[in-house]
Amino acid sequence: MYIRATGNISPQKTFGHPLMNEAPVAYTGNRLSCIEPDYKEFIDPKLIRRMSRIIRMGVAAAMECLKEADVKMPDAIVTGTSYGCLEDTYAFLSKMVEFNEELLTPTAFIQSTHNTIGAQIGLMLQCNNYNNAFVHRGFSFESALLDGMLLLKEKEASHVLVGAIDEIIPTSHTILNRLGLYKQGDVSSLDIYRAGTKGTIAGEGSSFFMLANEASSSDYARLDGMHTFYKPAGAVDIEKQVSSFLEKQGIATGDLDLIITGKNGDQKSDRIYDQPGQSVFAGIPILNYKHLCGEYPTASAFAFWLAANIIKQGKIPAMLQTSGILKPIKRVLVYNHYLNMHHSLFLLSAC
């Protein structure tokens, strides 16, 4: 199966700028926010008035992806989000507490549902086809992707729109900060891997993909496979999972041109990647990406987007500081984990 088109809104200038030939946008502090486009071009004003930020980001990235794919009616729409529409949830919840369950209005409640983004896309397209929403923490995007891949394999669909969306709002940032997830002080997003401290930086994003059964001349990459594993027992278990995935795909590690890992600057979390880095991944160039988008449960979708773009261009974009990778890039493995609970592997290659 193939990645026909993408749409991405992130803390970088990724919307409508898939080339990534400029320097990355740097952030100071522990929170990265998306650079949002002017939505009027993508969303009917009659619909936009009820949409909170995450819904706009989701719908706009989906529309961009559909436009690039030149697909008017996907056979399925599958989304993944861990936190869902936090702004609407917060709006309704805080009013409910404040006014003691009186004088509440329905809009924030109905928009807070976890399937709102997929539903709004369906509504805008008048698409009666399969529509599903996954909400499993660091597996939200992976679950949506697996569903999409199965629909293609089952021949239930030939084009599936798969996307992942998560937002960070002041309240969730405050709570997650109290839980000790983020770095303290004025750290620059570009320095997180060198900081050697505890915690990461908060991020968010909206990434959509058009998966297709048939190859076309404009594909980004071929999606060879995906594997997830939950709460691995330790480094040995992780190595076993990675090796058996590659084996199943019929490739040796030497066949990989690049590995994208999900280091996020938290010392303990980053160490998890070091072990396979020294064994199964030894000798292969490794890149990290969370200095660009921050850490969030569906950040792996940003890595998936990055891998697809790198393969399409055949080289590392200027956005990622690298040195010495000269070989054309034809096969990329993404390895990400979220809180050492949700581990995922994606294998993409040139068409």
Add this chain to the structure above:
Amino acid sequence: MNEPVFIAGTGIISAIGNNVAACLDALQNSRAGMGPMKYLRSAHQQRLPVAEVKLSNEELAALAGLPAVKSRTALLSLVAAKEALSRSGITDVKAWRTGFISANSVGGMDKTENFFNQFLADNRKGRLRDVINHECGSVTELAADALGIKDYISTISTACSSSANSIFLGARLIKNGILDVVVAGGTDSLTRFTLNGFNTLMIVDEQFCQPFDEHRRGLNLGEGAGYVVLVSDKVAATLPDKPGITLSGYCNANDAYHQTASSPEGTGSYLAMSGALKKSGLQPSDIDYINLHGTGTQNNDIAEGTAIKRLFGPHFPKMSSTKTFTGHTLGASGGIEAVFSVMALEHSIVFPNLRLQTPMKDLPFVPVTEVQQNVEMKHVLSNSFGFGGNCSSLIFSKV
């Protein structure tokens, strides 16, 4: 890819009983589960009846074997999922590639609400343990970890059709050879968030709901959890009692009409039901009983009824909404009603649509109003439709 997927076990907890046997007894004796609010603390306590599970969090925790400080949604989930596994005859989940696919609509919101009481006044306050399981997936993991399932876990949230979609996905993972056993369904506890949300939509009935009645006034909210254990042919052959019911059809379609309202002609409902029939290779006339979505709102019942009229007319199967017993359990309803559908087939019984007084004048059929025993049935259709136009239908068949 066409091998059958069997239902090896079912588990349930709802307002009418804490397990399969108790729910069956209530259904056979027309005992509804609605009443005044006892466990949920809400400003609407005097006005809105609800269908609560008749156990406190402490009692549920003892049944589940989890601490009582965890979300009620996770406690309900674990009680029902444990029952489903124990009734399936599968003694060791590690012996197979086993998955847990659960659904819920608002995760650990029951605890988040507590957190917010203090947090809003001072954002350094509020116990973090009350908010740590807020995510929908976190609720699933509490149950999955307790069950010892880790090969595949996921959570679906498509509003009121959520757990029908879990069961649907579970079957596909087995058919695709990815898993051998899947515990699939959903859970939701009552929360002030959802109660107030539905209240703002002015679709909560102040009396006990009357789905498919001309004078219906809205829905009652309920809580609970329902799971089925789906197994491959290979696993089924190893079980002491070979399962006799399969999930033969399923379909997910979208109404694409409005964020909350169904289209008057019930486009999404029609597509879901007809798609499920097509998948199972059955004709409308093969369906013996429809477990209706039947919420009791003006909008749902006419949309669902109109779609049924178009697909099944003029020969209608028996039908009823078991939400007249359990209330609308949202993310759990597809799982709970899947368990009821399997029960109907196993016991040859059609459950009544309680409190139906005046049939809807625009529909040419009337749901079953009294319990019917010894009804020969081969195929049961279960409908679950939700916000965002998400419509899913499942078909259960006797082998």
Add this chain to the structure above:
Amino acid sequence: MDKLISDLKSQIVTQLNLQDIKPEDIGDDQPLFVEGLGLDSIDALELIVLLQQQYKIKLSNADEGPKVFRTVRTMAEYITAHQAQNS
């Protein structure tokens, strides 16, 4: 009445977050729903709360909605009649 009508228009624009519409763009007798301003059933529920919040008027019967919310003028008339009753 004119003041009430103009207040209502601003309140409607704010409550419903109507983009690109200024209060003065709404005609006193322009239908608010469907063919007019294009509002829907969710907006009707928002307007019920608006009446409650701003004017302390509780719509006793939701079926009254379509009549009361037909235009800004019908809303103003309803408010005036009910405020007179309350005082």
